[in-house]
Amino acid sequence: MASIYHTSMNAIIQLNQLPNPRELLIGQAIVIPDTTTPHIIQFGETLWSIASNYEVSVQAIQQANPTINPYNLIPGTTIYIPQRLHLVQPGETMWQIAAYYGTTAEAIIKQNGLHNPDNIYPGMVLIIPRPKPSIEINAYSYQQDEEGAESVNAVGNLLTYFTPFSYMIKEDGTLEPFADELMLNAAKSQQAIPMLAISNFSSTSTGSNLAHVVLSNQELREKLINSCLKVMEEKGYRGLNIDFEYVLPEDRENYNEFLQLTVNRLHERGYFVSTAVAPKTSNEQEGLLYTAHDYEAHGRLVDFVILMTYEWGWRGGPPRAISPINQIRRVVEYALTVIPAQKIFLGFQIYARDWKIPHVEGAIAETFSPQEAIRRATRYKSEIFYDENAQSPFFRYVDESGQAHEVWFEDARSARAKFNLAKEYNLRGISYWALGYPFPQNWALLNDYFDIIKLNR
Template identity: 50%
Template sequence: MQIHVVEKGDTLWHIAQLYQTNMNQIILVNQLENPNVLVVGQALVIPEPSREYVVQPGDNLWAIAGEFGVTVGELAEVNNITNPALIYVGQMLQSPSIQHTIQPGDTLWQIAVDFGVTINELIQVNNIPNPSMIHVGQMIRIPNRNKPIAEVNAYTTQMDEQGRQEVLLLGRNFTYLTPFTYSIRSDGSITDLQDLQVLEAARATNLSPLLVLTNFVEGSFNSDVVATIMRDVDLQEKLITNLLNTMREKGYSGVNFDFEYVYPEDRENYNNFLRRVVARLHPEGYIVSTALAPKISGDQQGLLYEAHDYQAHGEIVDFVFLMTYEWGWAGGRPLAIAPINEVRKVLDYAVTVIPRDKILMGIPLYGRDWKIPWEEGTIAQTVSPQEAVNLAGHYGAAIQYDETYQSPFFRYADEIGQRHEVWFEDARSVQAKYDTVKEYGLRGLGYWVLGSPFPQNWPVLQENFTIRKY
């Protein structure tokens, strides 16, 4: 897989010729609604024909495996496909190996160097008894390069049939699914969530669902309701009992606490609550995790930050999800949603107090469209990456790329002359984020939120990581 940035004069035919690939494969993997309209600055994912194949209408896994010269089981395993009959148009599948014909002068050592694998891997995959006994014209298989293993979490707010279908389509890319949200009540009970459809899809794609428990009340995070619980041990025990009962009933694998705007005086109360949760959930095999605001120091001021004790959470829970996004928030000035320079500041602090193998880095699956000049009190419109590119195409805007933020953006004027500025994510910006996850040696990453079409993200994710499944 490669990333191509559209230049002036590019056509899809020209791009396909440049990369010696099939034009229809590019259309499908990028979900191009109008292949005749390319936007200058648009990032396209380009499948590599020898290693990758994008599912087309009428395809089945058996035929695709045959084209790659591998078994259905091998192809399903490398692509985290639990049901070989369940593949979708537009999915990019990776072959576990490619075929190579021995050329005059080839040695097994040189082939291993050229393809970035070891001689032992070549010997094992091809059952070669004597490495020096290979001959011109012989066909051998080259295994894929080993990729780092990562855990991936995805939040979803869609509990209907559309949400179920999206989990079925994308579930092979995730370790955990976190349906948002169950909420606490001041009497220690929790609200219900109509999550059965997405939980069914999670089981079908071998996902570990985590129950998201928040202090989200009537459309916003409520500091008082969480304070009531944190200051009463008996209410905490009642809440944990109710939590356990729901997890058992629904088949959850663990819990993700997303308590936001907790009063600073409840910082240690929150830590002690988590210790009680772990003491009761771990013996039953449940995972305990938390979502934390993006802090750059331990003494960072503000209601969003002060009660989130990075070091304590790193010691108590199984992993933390860092909400490293929303710099470009709907009520603020135009800005990249997750500028990589700001994300790195959070990680620079986080890794000093939380073990790296307990950190998931948050990644946004959305962008925003602001009216400019920006005025205080105005609210930006949230757009998907796919919608952002379509906007640029509709208004004839060229997409630019900010190297400091590692984020694409563009400006346009609408039908009434109102000017806009749009920041979003593309294949380049998520590649920068995946490079950061690898550079910092993190446990993995997580997305907020499904339901925002971003087709380029998934092949880029596949290219970078092997996704852990439990």
């Protein structure tokens, strides 16, 4: 494989963190370290127009794609555009080169692994990075403080925001104490903006009555906002994320009024406000998880909204894709009718689930990382399948006791599908639920697809 793609075996192993590089599986997705840019041929395009658009020669594209017929391009076909190269001329500076190509000196320095931009010389060949869409990235973590800090240190360079989960609200309008100091220090060291998350639910309670007590009482609403401000000021949080779930339908307007009050109070102090909302496909969608989440009001009031576009494959339900792209698209398309794209974060869960089959009512699936999914598939020599409709991989196996299992997880293909959706609709960001589940392919692709916005500079 390495020789086919003109790279090294070690580079592939390291990028994918392959548990057993000598035992790849049928159907397993592998990310290849690559310097080319994929381009999907559109109707009416010619090789010459594509070359002009990417500022490379026709010959360079032909060399990178030896099987294409330049006189018969087929729309929908993917071709690969080679790097833009620049030969440094006498007297040129890095900033002059960057200006000529419409990029930044910082981007060229990063692309070429340079430590001193002044140390360029005539005859030196520089790779000129192509512009990528900019995006904001948030990640939640419900890990313990020290473990959460380790996760942030590992991927914090790719985060705009970091959100420890969470401060639980109490019936008296105060917040349960939460150990987050190490995570916050790690976030600040990675220039990731810390966002305070408050919630009303736990693993044993939906929190519907708790939310009702607070949201329906003006005095308690004010007290809760004051409690949030106190923590934010003491610990250096820059914004608030409100994740109230299973809110009673009759509290819909109470929730909206609380959001308005919160935004008014926090904006005057220079803080931003965001919410997390259930994945709705219409305003009329009913149910304890959905009714009280008023997409139009959230989009109008808060600074941004995180769509919780996951958990179709719920751990207590039958096996299925956890975040199927066809369902995600329906949620995004509805959200865009009432929320501006630049206020929408696409939710992306980065874990796998293992269900015993046939599914029995009340059985709970095991949750683990995509890396563990690959290890498990390797252990049982399972073939990996890919659901094109859901854009999700899965496999089945039989354990030592004879019990059959079905595992749905995420891989490079499913991550790419979500990134493409975010790009297609020009969404503000992507929000990960949650750190602590190793998924190296995701972070490599994320870095390749987008320029991550860092606001904390």
